[in-house]
Amino acid sequence: MTATTAPAEHGGARIAQLEDVKVRFGKGDNAFLALDRTNLTVRPGDFVAMVGPSGCGKSTILKLVAGLLRPTEGVVFVAGREVGAEQVGIGMAFQNPTMLPWLTIRQNIMLPLKIVKPYSDTFGRDKNTVFRDRADALLAKVGLTGFGDRRPWELSGGMLQRANLCRALIHSPKLLMLDEPFGALDQFTREELWAVLQDLWMETKPTVFLVTHDLREAAFLASRILVMSARPGRVTEDRAVDFARPRTLETTFESEFTDLTNDLRRLIFAARQGVEKA
Numbered sequence: 001m002t003a004t005t006a007p008a009e010h011g012g013a014r015i016a017q018l019e020d021v022k023v024r025f026g027k028g029d030n031a032f033l034a035l036d037r038t039n040l041t042v043r044p045g046d047f048v049a050m051v052g053p054s055g056c057g058k059s060t061i062l063k064l065v066a067g068l069l070r071p072t073e074g075v076v077f078v079a080g081r082e083v084g085a086e087q088v089g090i091g092m093a094f095q096n097p098t099m100l101p102w103l104t105i106r107q108n109i110m111l112p113l114k115i116v117k118p119y120s121d122t123f124g125r126d127k128n129t130v131f132r133d134r135a136d137a138l139l140a141k142v143g144l145t146g147f148g149d150r151r152p153w154e155l156s157g158g159m160l161q162r163a164n165l166c167r168a169l170i171h172s173p174k175l176l177m178l179d180e181p182f183g184a185l186d187q188f189t190r191e192e193l194w195a196v197l198q199d200l201w202m203e204t205k206p207t208v209f210l211v212t213h214d215l216r217e218a219a220f221l222a223s224r225i226l227v228m229s230a231r232p233g234r235v236t237e238d239r240a241v242d243f244a245r246p247r248t249l250e251t252t253f254e255s256e257f258t259d260l261t262n263d264l265r266r267l268i269f270a271a272r273q274g275v276e277k278a
């Protein structure tokens with residue numbers, strides 16, 4: 001793929017940029033607009049949460065930025081160049097962590113180092129030294145010290161998701177794409193992992209795109225929340241979230257926090273009503 005460089009005014013402190021992007025799926029009578037004309041600028045270190053009714057295009061935006069999907073119209077720039085996942089380190093974590101069962105947790109976490117350059121060049125040499133230490137340091141940060149030699153089936157869902165975050169971050173990605181990473185977990189484990197993820201993010205400040213249905217999760221973690229509506233998918237609200245960090249569960253009891261989540265709920269409810277009427 002030939003990479004187009006973003007116009008100068010769009011480079012610099014903008015890690016991701018969508019310009020007049022539309023995504024259409026299907027053909028003929030079945031064609032529909034999954035994402036209407038979207039313009040979006042994301043700066044390095046932004047923690048962007050995307051919320052909205054089912055099918056509004058949240059994952060579609062994630063895939064566009066990751067280079068897994070091409071826009072039907074418009075352009076997606078990442079790190080100043082027309083998109084291609086290979087141009088910038090990307091880490092990903094989804095709802096169900098798919099760990100390879102025949103590998104240990106540490107080996108699973110080190111997989112991106114085996115695949116992604118420049119780490120892959122020295123994987124054979126470094127897997128038992130620096131890379132191993134890097135994996136163990138991450139395991140310690142998420143509260144899994146001593147679990148590196150276990151197999152995936154020996155860990156609970158919450159522990160696996162902690163390991164999954166380690167794997168997403170092992171190659172120090174500039175962009176972290178999280179699609180409902182805590183969706184399958186119980187509320188208590190989920191809230192614990194918000195704090196874990198916040199600590200990891202505060203340390204190196206990767207740019208994060210988080211898709212979630214949990215409005216408290218979005219308000220706890222994000223520095224910016226995009227509210228979307230469906231049919232066609234559109235960003236209807238782009239809201240900065242300025243609560244001081246580190247945020248704690250106490251933060252979630254404050255009136256500004258509950259006001260924000262109530263606002264988001266109202267906006268999404270309105271968006272859903274719009275769809276039902278359409």
Ligand SMILES: Nc1ncnc2c1ncn2[C@@H]1O[C@H](COP(=O)(O)OP(=O)(O)OP(=O)(O)O)[C@@H](O)[C@H]1O
Pocket residue numbers: 025026034052053054055056057058059060061211233
């Ligand atoms: N590859 C595809 N082919 C056809 N339609 C698709 C494809 N990918 C997504 N869609 C449709 O595009 C719309 C947006 O999908 P997307 O997965 O981005 O929504 P979402 O907001 O992430 O949904 P959810 O919250 O339910 O996960 C949906 O109607 C979906 O069915």
